[in-house]
Amino acid sequence: MRRREFAMPEGIYLDGNSLGVMPxxxxxxxxxxxxxxxxxxxxxxxxxxxxxxxxxxxxxxxxxxxxxxxxxxxxxxxxxxxxxxxxxxxxxxxxxxxxxxxxxxxxxxxxxxxxxxxxxxxxxxxxxxxxxxxxxxxxxxxxxxxxxxxxxxxxxxxxxxxxxxxxxxxxxxxxxxxxxxxxxxxxxxxxxxxxxxxxxxxxxxxxxxxxxxxxxxxxxxxxxxxxxxxxxxxxxxxxxxxxxxxxxxxxxxxxxxxxxxxxxxxxxxxxxxxxxxxxDTLELSEVRARSLVLTDHLIHLADQYLPEMNVVTPRLHTERGGHVSLSHPNARALSVALRNLGVVPDYREPDILRLAPVALYTTEAELEEVVRLLRNLLDSGEHLTIDLAGSKVT
Ligand SMILES: Cc1ncc(COP(=O)(O)O)c(C=O)c1O
Missing domain, CATH: 3.40.640.10 (Type I PLP-dependent aspartate aminotransferase-like (Major domain))
Structure with missing residues (x-):
């Protein structure tokens, strides 16, 4: 929507509900x-x-x-x-x-x-x-x-x-x-x-x-x-x-x-x-509309390709905000593994992977790539080899 107005970090950033990127x-x-x-x-x-x-x-x-x-x-x-x-x-x-x-x-x-x-x-x-x-x-x-x-x-x-x-x-x-x-x-x-x-x-x-x-x-x-x-x-x-x-x-x-x-x-x-x-230059209703397009897309991708991850975010537009939370017993390891692959998600104890597609700068292609990476990790079990001792996930 306004991606060029932001200093986008390398990789894919899905942590804007923790700290937004720099305009x-x-x-x-x-x-x-x-x-x-x-x-x-x-x-x-x-x-x-x-x-x-x-x-x-x-x-x-x-x-x-x-x-x-x-x-x-x-x-x-x-x-x-x-x-x-x-x-x-x-x-x-x-x-x-x-x-x-x-x-x-x-x-x-x-x-x-x-x-x-x-x-x-x-x-x-x-x-x-x-x-x-x-x-x-x-x-x-x-x-x-x-x-x-x-x-x-x-x-x-x-x-x-x-x-x-x-x-x-x-x-x-x-x-x-x-x-x-x-x-x-x-x-x-x-x-x-x-x-x-x-x-x-x-x-x-x-x-x-x-x-x-x-x-x-x-x-x-x-x-x-x-x-x-x-x-x-x-x-x-x-x-x-x-x-x-x-x-x-x-x-x-x-x-x-x-x-x-x-x-x-x-x-x-x-x-x-x-x-x-x-x-000041945006209609908030348009920000919300774009956010819903992105979260709908992400939920749809998760349902289709990540059946072992449970979407705990409510489905109705009236009942959800701007991020999508997926629960999985190995959410923490998945979060660290994604970081190693250049994706910044966010993890919340004990089993939640939070993904925030931000209306102003996230693209559909980024969401598709993250779901593809998660699918690969779940199939390969690569995340299970990560030593979580000492890894700090914020
Ligand atoms: C719902 C909610 N309340 C409060 C805080 C933190 O408050 P503060 O700005 O005082 O650090 C956070 C931080 O993420 C939050 O998500």
Whole structure:
């Protein structure tokens, strides 16, 4: 779709749901900002001061929000703590936080810590098959003792996509707040957090948005909560108009920007700036359409040529995100063997090979070649000769 705008590494790259490849625009923006640092030093702050806020219109487009409802800052973990510290308000019997047994661990660490601090408990929606969540189980967890729920938009292992609008309605009907971890959907499909009425969301920009390793994360806070004062304030979340008056009292910025804490990394924001410039020129519905063409193709190839690998990603378009997960008892060895052959897949314990065809740069021919290589490996048993001791698979 836009392959020429990326520095494609050698071989076949199917790990864009872990770390997206470098857009040339990101490289160029970082170089520009480096040059400004070199030539202007502290005077550069004149142009850098409102950099995160200046990206909000582009970020808001990705998540379906108003620009003042989002900010590029922190990381998923840090943003989750910042939002939970403010939004989790246990009262009487309503103290439970709901998440799922299949969530990315950092979310669970943060949620468990805040539940404990608030005298509540963390209720995990169980999985019936170890890969996916059943809609009835998600609904059943949203009882009237729930103060707050956090769900993933797309599950990081299986790629199952949840119903943001429906579950947001259910949480609100139960009297709970609801937030979303959009790490595995942002940049791969459109979102509509504001219209869905979601209370908050967190995500990273290093996967499908391609803003680089450790890129600033993102947070969304519905404007209905903008009257709240962040419980973990910092001077970067102060109203920009009087931040440098250096008064002892914190005067929060008017929107989601209030949840910034300390001085942001301008070089990291520069890479995000470049990465977002590509999305500014794209319709997210077209990104999603291309992603579905690629994942349909990959699932079809896997069904046809890799019958011993089980596609654990749901089949329906409405129920899956941007990657395809194949389970196999030797998934780890297969992942290492593929790397030795110049393919970068991604492995998740205990038996999942995750393959992410990215709408912006993956081709059908690459998917066909990877399936051919996997077939050869399974037939030859070559992967079984790999010494896995010490091999690090990320
Ligand atoms: C769903 C999900 N949440 C959170 C994270 C990581 O959070 P952080 O950006 O704070 O490292 C990841 C990382 O891959 C993830 O997939």
């Amino acid at each position: 040339h625009a990101a490289h160029a923006r970082v170089q520009e900002r480096l040059e400004q640092w070199k030539t202007q030093a502290a005077l550069g702050w004149e142009g850098w001061f409102g950099l995160a806020e200046s990206l909000s219109p582009s970020v808001a487009r990705l998540v379906g929000a108003q620009p003042h409802e989002v900010i590029a800052t922190g990381s998923i973990t840090a943003n989750l703590h910042a939002l939970l510290s403010t939004l989790y308000r246990p009262e009487g019997e309503r103290r439970v936080i709901v998440a799922t047994a299949l969530d990315f661990p950092t979310d669970l660490y943060a949620l468990a810590a805040w539940a404990e601090r608030g005298g509540g408990t963390l209720r995990l929606v169980p999985s019936r098959d170890g890969h996916t969540l059943h809609p009835e189980d998600l609904q059943a967890a949203l009882k009237d003792d729930v103060a707050l729920a956090l769900f993933p938009t797309v599950l990081y292992r299986s790629g199952q996509r949840l119903d943001v609008a429906g579950l947001t309605r259910s949480a609100h009907a139960a009297g709970a707040l609801i937030g979303w971890d959009a790490a595995h959907s942002i940049g791969a499909m459109p979102h509509d957090f504001h219209a869905a009425g979601a209370d908050f969301a967190v995500w990273c920009h290093y996967k499908y948005v391609n803003a680089g390793p450790g890129a600033p994360g993102g947070l969304y806070l519905h404007e209905r909560w903008h009257h709240l004062t962040p419980s973990l304030p910092g001077w970067w979340g102060n109203d920009k108009g009087n931040q440098f008056e250096m008064t002892p009292g914190y005067r929060k910025a008017s929107g989601a920007g209030a949840y910034q804490m300390g001085t942001p990394s301008i070089l990291a924001l520069a890479a995000l700036e470049g990465a977002l410039s590509i999305f």
